[in-house]
Amino acid sequence: MRPLQMLASASDAALGGKDFDEVLVNHFCEEFGKKYKLDVKTKPRALVRLYQECEKLKKLMSANSSDLPLNIECFMNDIDVTGKLNRGHFEEMCAGLLAKVEAPLRSVMEQAKLKKEDLYAVEIVGGASRIPAVKERVCKFFGKELSMTLNADEAVARGCALQCAILSPAFKVREFSITDVVPYPISLKWNSAAEEGLSDCEVFPKNHAAPFSKVLTFYRREPFSLEAYYNNPKELPYPDPTIGQFMVQKVVPQANGESSKVKVKVRVNVHGVFSVSSASLVEVLKPTEGEEPMETDLAGKEDESKMQTDQDDQKAQGDGQKDNADKKSETEEMETSEDGKEKNQASSAKKPKVKTKTVELPIENSLRWQLTNDTVNLFVENEGKMIMQDKLEKERNDAKNNVEEYVYDMRDKLHGLLEKFVSESDRDTFSLRLEDTENWLYEDGEDQQKQVYIDKLAELKKLGQPIRERYNEAEERPKAFDELGKHIQQFMKIVEAYKTKEEQYEHLDELEMLKVDKQVNDAMIWMNSKMNAQSKHNLTQEPAVKVREIQAKTKELDSACNPIVLKSKPKVEVPKDEKAEQNGPVNGQEGTEAQPGSPEKGAAGGTAAPESAEGNKLPEMDID
Incomplete structure (x- = not known):
């Protein structure tokens, strides 16, 4: 089975959804100028x-x-404007833009060296891909039905998010x-020592795989510089093609x-x-015995430049991106002459073994945009300031939104959920204050400091919080009274059980x-009085008793009663001699008389043996 070829193509740099919007805008600007003199x-x-x-119209x-x-209502000078358009007329106006659709498709196929039959499927994304005329031209070019399984508006953003996640260590x-590929071809330029001229070489051609490393080999006696640049300035989005200069230092001749x-x-x-990531000098130490060192001079020119390119396996080194490529690295020998022309050279002769030592060389970077x-440091400092400004701005907006939310929330509830808990006069006063605050938010309060909004919210809550608290009290009060009543009933049952001398409580004092x-009677009297007082109280007034008071009364009752009623029944310990008698005869001592001086001996000098469950007396035994 052939491997799946995945190819991505962006539209022309001068062609996008906004260009079609521009056509519509120009059309209606001209129409409104003639029709409404605007x-x-x-x-x-x-x-x-x-x-x-116009963007909405394009989508429709x-x-x-x-x-x-x-x-559009009140478009300009309080004038309402209207117009109409259909798809056929729109496509006629966009004929020049539609003609640009095929060019980037043809270009990307040529660069990838693929034929149309090599493609398995064609997926289109982007807002402009919804335009029927665009889809028609793409479909005609590839000769395939188009696939639209991805979200046309979110595909690029999702891809960027995925790529960021791959690169991120978090x-x-x-x-x-x-x-990935190199979007613009990159070349190196250097001074050739032999003829005192310039030599250059395209190191990374356009669409070369990235990330990628190459090793270039030079023969020099002294430090030299390399200049990197983009060799096709017309393709660049900025005017200067220079990347930077890299000076390889501390280069010395051989011994x-x-x-x-x-x-x-x-x-x-x-x-x-x-970047020029590293440079090293290979120092020849001593040839192996019986063999001659390899001749490095080319064409008799001792100082002529030679460049060898070693193509490393494509991989992301510690950058978070993983590559599963298992191919061995390829080596391409390229000899660069002084006139800049490249020649391929394949050396089949066996190279003599030479002892060498590698010395790392320092590189001085002079990047154009560095x-x-x-x-x-200044930019980092400014970034920190902007982050802090963003944080403060968010806090300011949150404070403003809190005021706005409170206004809307309370305005609705004053005539709904909280209506029974506020008098008519107070409701009118509070409603007016809420309306004034809303108007202020969209006028003088549009752009105020954070503390101003905090203070404004506090002023509103002075009026609104008592109303909300009365509602909360009315909701929670019955539950609190019910809980207190359960505790009173529980303790009353225990007192009654004690009075009837139930065994479970007979040990209590x-x-x-x-x-x-x-305590129980006092709590009952208190609860009844508070419930009666609250039943006569108006809901628009402060409650006669608050939930926290009822909860405190419940806690007070528990604290006073629980230590008494939950007191454990004392354990009755059997005397040691009685325990021994209950254990039966020991070592054949059955029937033996009690020894004199036994603590169990009665007034007659005898000892009473306890009876068993069947009424029989247990055997006596001596206690040592």
């Missing part, structure tokens, strides 16, 4: 509204081919094998005076950033139980 483009607010309505036309209206995602072999590693990392440490009886 110069729309002179009024930014009106122009923004027109863009919004994608699903409907009939004439569709465009109506998230764990499934293992994906993703090959015999010949040029040293210098290996320079260049890399495009997972973020697409080019910021100084002071500038970076009489004086203490009188205290319990008094």
Whole structure:
């Protein structure tokens, strides 16, 4: 089975959904100018509204081919405007834009070296992909039915979120094998020592896999510099193609005076950033006995530059992206002459073994867009300030929203849930205050400090909180009285059981139980009086008794009564000699008389043997 080829193509840089919106806006600007004598483009607010309505109209036309209206009330100078358009006329106006659809598709197929039959499916995303004329041209180009299984508006954002999660050390995602590419070709330029000219080489061509590293080999006697640049400035979104200069330092000739072999590693990392990551000098120490060292001079030119490119396995080194590529690294020999032309050279001769030592070389970077440490520190400091500003702004908005939410919430409940708990005059006063606060929020209070909103909310709560508390009291009071009543009934049952001398409570102290009886009667009297007082109280007034008072009374009753009624019954301990007698005869002592001086001996000098459950006397036994 052939591997699945996945190919992504973006539309032309100058072609997108906004371009189609622009066509509609220009059309209606011209129409409104003739029909209503309005110069729309002179009024930014009106122009923004027109863009919004045109975007809605564009989406409606994608699903409907009939004439569709465009109506905007109070558009400019208190004038209502109206217009209409259909899909056929819209496509005629966009003929120039639609002609650009095929060019990027053809380009990406050529760059990927794929044929249309190599593609398994074509998935389209993006807002503009809903336009029937766009879908028709894409479908015609590939000769396949289009797939639209992804959310057209969210696909790019979801892909970016996934890529960020892959790169982030804080998230764990499934293992994906993703090959990114170099969007613009990157070349290196350097001074050639032999003819005192410039040589250059394209190190990473366009669409080269990234991240990727290459090793370049130079033969030099002294420090040299490399200049990296984008070799096709016309494709760049900015005017300067320079990436930066990299000075390889501390390069010295070999001990015999010949040029040293210098290996320079260049890399495009997972973020697409080019760098000269390392450089090393290969110092020849001593050839193996019986063999000659390899001749490194090319064409008799001792100081001529030679470049060798070692292509590393594509992988993300510690950047969070995992790659499952198992292919061995390939080595391509490239010899660069002084005129900059590249020649391929394949050496099949066996190379003699030479003892070498590798010395790391320092690299001085001079990047075109690199910021100084002071500038970076300043940006970091400014970022911290902006983060703090964002935090303060969020807190300010939250405080404002709290006021707005309270106004809406209380205004609705004053004529609903809380209506019975506020007098008519107080309700009118509070409603007026809420209305004034709402108007203030959209006028003078639109942009105030956080503390202003906090103070405004506190003022409103002074009026609203007592009403809400009366409602809460009315909801919770019956539950609290019910709980107190249950505790009173419980203790009353225990007192009654004590008075009837039930065995379970006969061990309790009489004086203490009188205290319990008094506490229960006092609690009953208190509860009845408070319930009677509350029943005569108006709900719009402060309650005669509050829930916390009832709960406190319940706790007081429990604290006074529980230590008395829950007192454990004392255990009756059997004397040791009685326990011994109950154990029966020991070691054949059955029938033996009690020894003189036994503590169990009665006035007649005898000992009474306890009876068994069957009424028989248990045998006596001596106690030592």
